[in-house]
Amino acid sequence: MQRDFSFEIVSQPNPNYPLMRAGIIHTPHGDIKTPNFNLVGTHGHVKFISPDDMWTIHAQVMLSNGYHLFRRATVISATGGLAKWSGWNGPTFTDSGGFQVMSLGSGLGKVVSMDMVDANDESKLREPDERMALVDDEGVEFRDPYSARIIKFTPELSIETQHKIGADIMMSFDELTNISDTYDYNVRALERTRRWAERGLREHIRQTALRKDRPYQALYGVLQGGYYLDLRAKAARDISSMTVDGEGFDGFGLGGVLTKQDLPSILTTMCEILPNDKPRHLLGLSHPDDIFVGVETGSDTFDCVAPTREARHGRIYAMDGNFNLKRSEYKDDDNLLDKDCDCPTCQAGHTKAELRALLKSSDIADHAKAYNLLSTHNARFIIRLCEQIRQAIIDGYYDEYKQSFVKRYYR
């Protein structure tokens, strides 16, 4: 199979972190220098951040969602794929819709619990008859109560949809378990995810053959297993060794609801088993401490809604620690969001007082302005963090960099 997709490692091994690396992912829409944070544009655009803004803040990747774009997949395909259709002409990822198995199913209407006090507590799960996503071995039935629309998503349909959308990198359709699911349930869900991965890989090979006129789209196999290390190791062995007609996955997605406490051991367990020469994407995490753990254990790319969502809610990232811009103490504060920031918002001189007023205004146009200025700021903060981590890995001063960052940020 012809692939215009590859991964190269550009750093020397670090004895303190044997799995850590900096690299380059070569895709049909350009190179991704890793570690990198992918901006999340679920519906094909990042909320309140334009493609021009993305270039300005040195974003490298947009990650969209095959489930949310399902109805528009044919149009996107006809337009020439996600990059052209969205106006963002750089590298793109699509997620499979696997996250929605949980977020619209057992976790519907709840903030994703990452607290171990909820572990194994099935009473914390949404009742099946209240869920908008019902899972079985065949796939997932998504229901929309407003339109009465029902979509039966299967691994085959997810992959076919993602091929239509045409992102450079796709994710296999997986079942994400909730922290409240039991060990036994995780065993069953993991086996289901393994079978779905195989079915998806088979469909991927079929679709690739059907679309020879298009650039090759890479497919990452996704690893699950809850917070159980034995299941995580099994997932890593199963997915990394999986082949269909001699073809395997191009990279790996590290998925699941992962607590800060368990993150290092879970990531280490998986990445020690995964082959070193393929890229790994850590799904859904972007807080700086999580990124540090991720890169130290071998993750290359990250994505998360937190920087943009938290920006819209007034949670601002800054080198000396995050803060809530809505607090009254910033009402007359003429300082920048972060005096050391190179984002367009801080470079333009917007003050905390000014941005707070926009954010708290009753005018929807002011909101939009604030959301744009604050989202680009937070996004740039995490992107810059990844850029600096990459440079530190390559130039051999990672420990010093991390120490200085953490000392200020988590003071």
Next chain:
RNA sequence: GCGUCUGUAGCUCAGUUGGUUAGAGCGCUGGAUUGUGGCUCCGGAGGUCGCAGGUUCGAAUCCUGUUAGACGCC
């Protein structure tokens, strides 16, 4: 001058035939937010019910007076 209507939280208002510590939305204020059903979610402060009397076991609610505003009529 007379008549009618209206005065309840910073704002807009609910308050059932009088019945425990008078509610809501917005605003204010604090927190949450991790592969985006989110201008979302959770919490807190804030009122001697225009004022003064009266009836009653008990009044935001009924009666009288008074005051402020709106409207109408001479």
